[in-house]
Amino acid sequence: xxxxxxxxxxxxxxxxxxxxxxxxxxxxxxxxxxxxxxxxxxxxxxxxxxxxxxxxxxxxxxxxxxxxxxxxxxxxxxxxxxxxxxxxxxxxxxxxxxxxxxxxxxxxxxxxxxxxxxxxxxxxxxxxxxxxxxxxxxxxxxxxxxxxxxxxxxxxxxxxxxxxxxxxxxxxxxxxxxxxxxxxxxxxxxxxxxxxxxxxxxxxxxxxxxxxxxxxxxxxxxxxxxxxxxxxxxxxxxxxxxxxxxxxxxxx
Ligand code: ADP
Ligand code: MG
Ligand code: MG
Numbered sequence: 001x002x003x004x005x006x007x008x009x010x011x012x013x014x015x016x017x018x019x020x021x022x023x024x025x026x027x028x029x030x031x032x033x034x035x036x037x038x039x040x041x042x043x044x045x046x047x048x049x050x051x052x053x054x055x056x057x058x059x060x061x062x063x064x065x066x067x068x069x070x071x072x073x074x075x076x077x078x079x080x081x082x083x084x085x086x087x088x089x090x091x092x093x094x095x096x097x098x099x100x101x102x103x104x105x106x107x108x109x110x111x112x113x114x115x116x117x118x119x120x121x122x123x124x125x126x127x128x129x130x131x132x133x134x135x136x137x138x139x140x141x142x143x144x145x146x147x148x149x150x151x152x153x154x155x156x157x158x159x160x161x162x163x164x165x166x167x168x169x170x171x172x173x174x175x176x177x178x179x180x181x182x183x184x185x186x187x188x189x190x191x192x193x194x195x196x197x198x199x200x201x202x203x204x205x206x207x208x209x210x211x212x213x214x215x216x217x218x219x220x221x222x223x224x225x226x227x228x229x230x231x232x233x234x235x236x237x238x239x240x241x242x243x244x245x246x247x248x249x250x251x252x
Contacts, residue, residue, distance in 0.1 A: 001026045001197050002047075002166055007058035009039075009046050016042045018222035019058070024166070027194040031208055032201045033233060034219035035241040040201045043219070044170040047199075048082035049075050063165065077109035079165030083155045090142035095154070096124070098142045103161050127160040131190055149179035156187030165195065171202040178206075185210030205237040218244050 002024040009017040016039045024030050034040050046053045047060065049072035060067040067075060090098065103123075104114040115123065128135055137146070137154050146154060159167050169184060176184075181204070188198055188211050200211060208216070208230065216232040218225045218241075225244050226232060236244070 001063060002199075003059075003061040005059045005061075007043075007046070007060065008056045009042055010054045010056055011042060011052060015056070016222055017046070020219070020223055021058075022217060022224060024197045024199060026165070026197055027192075028214045029188065029192065029198040029200060029211060030215045030217060031211075031213040031233065032199060032217045032219055033203065033205070033236060034225075036203065038219045039222050040203070040219055041170050041172070044082055044168045044199070044201055047075075047080060047166075047168055048072060073105070073109060076162075076164075077106055079163075080168070081159055081162055081164030081166065082168045083159065083170060089144055089146075091144045093142050095140055095142050096120075096138045099124075099138075099158060099161055102158065106162060123161065127157065131156060131160055131187060133157060148177055149183050152176075152180040152183040153187075156183060156191075159187065160191055163196075166197050166199065167191070168199045169201065171200070171204070171207060176204070181207050182210060205233045208233045220244050 002022070004020060004022045007017050007020040008015060020039075020043065022030070032040055032043065042053060046055065047067070049070065055068055062075075062078065062080065065078065067078075067080070070078060100115065100117070100120045103120070107114055124135070124138065133153060137150055137157070140146070143151055143154065155169075167188075169188070171181075171184065185207060188200065192198070200207070200213065202208070212230055213233070214229075215227060216230060217227050218232065218236065220241065
């Protein structure tokens, strides 16, 4: 589904990703771990097509297409979802309205008919039930005054509505409490399917206590330094990232 080959990316003239390769199959959950500043968020942002990231070498194939040739909206329509792709807070804009607009924009780009409010409401009810969520977040402004856990639930709800083929979750490096981690994990687990792949970017091993990834990658110094199973995350927790750094052969 996703094939990243020898990816080099610069941000503001500085090379951040230095030859990253990674392959993800449908149905799989891959975790990308790594120390602060390793380039984890850069990877997510490049996949989503955010501005400011210059790909200087390498390729990304998604579903047999050249992902780098697509605009961010085209990537979303093709089935790529990056959590955090929406503005943090939009006070005064009703969350339900916003979610319907996001879904309809995607449907339109795919040449599918837009959903009217009744159809959308029906879909919302279905997805709330799948995720065991209440509808309280829907009636508020977009992320307005949401706690960390509520933002995460809302994000997972967006994911459920948009039904991407590839969901990229960047958990950032700070401020996620245990409730937020569990909200992410429960959502991912509920939305796992043979057609969908997840790339879960996290600094924390403890998220992976709740989501059992098929594959764990460690990103260090702009490259995949190590790939393994869930046991790799546990080894990292025990030994720390310095352990990986010592094992990486420096570039000649
Ligand atoms: P991680 O998510 O692994 O902590 P990031 O991808 O956020 O790492 O950042 C990798 C490196 O790129 C860091 O050194 C960071 O300072 C730098 N960087 C990221 N985004 C920008 C930006 N917009 N401008 C300048 N430097 C950036
Ligand atoms: Mg960081
Ligand atoms: Mg980050």
